[in-house]
Amino acid sequence: MQPNVYEANCPSRQLLDRIGDTWSVLVVVTLAEGIHRYTELAKRIEGVSPKMLTQTLRGLERDGLITRTVHPVVPPRVDYALTELGHSLYALVEGLEKWAETHIEDVQAARAAYDATVQAYSAK
Template sequence: MCAVDAAQPAPARLPGTCAYLPAEHADVIRQVLDRVGDKWTMLVVVTLRDGPRRYTELQREIPGISQRMLTLTLRQLQQDGLVTRTAYAEVPPRVEYALTPLSRSLLEIVTPLVNWASEHHDEIRANQARAAARTVGSHGQ
């Protein structure tokens, strides 16, 4: 049972815990979860787990990501302190992206989720196909 101070307004309790979420933190937490929960963010972070990558390497290793979306994702990850961008004074110029210590801690959480998605994608697609077939079948009756 969680202890509550009756003199204070009741903040929202995080499900399954005695931890409370102050109202002023809800927007910040939502913004962080929106960022790290974005599919491209997760794939960029996982792709960088083995070391720095150049832009073209990232684009090649992340199927389906557009140049615009990769640029935007990398910029956002830099702003959040999750990725570093190092430009080398060479000809031709070389730029590498790498994880920060902060994103390495995120990697511990993201990797199992990405692995789970990889292991179960066939089952999920089969379920989606069955659901779509039921929907089409119910409209045809």
Template structure:
């Protein structure tokens, strides 16, 4: 375990940036929100998220497993069953991701209106 790291998000070499990339990833956030209620199989998770390609979801899940955010359990059945579940570390992300989700939903109309105003002003130029 690496313990001598000093976090500094402004340092380009700091691993904090890689952590922020993972946490800020669109699919990671949605996976955390869906798995917060309990384990899910790949197909159910993909359907719940919607709009994610199987390859992209697989890559996201592998990266999250590597980062310690979720666990992957393979059950010896025919056909094999695989469940994905948040780890304690993954569950610790739920609160900040839920806060950002709440903010996005509360301000969605304002952002959409601002985009429309901006685009209209650019089209007039």
């Protein structure tokens, strides 16, 4: 009954997997700006292969986070847009970004300190 993150089929775990997928997050972030076409997304999200882009888009569509609109013209034209659900998820991603901006200095300081002590040990 209660959410159990330790089980793979738990809702919270599934969301975790989605948030964990870099391409999915990148698509959501890009679509938060507005409607985009397939090639626009491909150009915007540098480094994504057509295979992964399609795969990601399908997954997002399946989960009701984005809509896919096919215009029956030649050459084909397909528009992708965030749904209301997608926008609410984007709000969370924004929260992550805010946290990152606020605490990144702490994290980097911690990393530097940690690396320094490790270096000291291995140098000995």
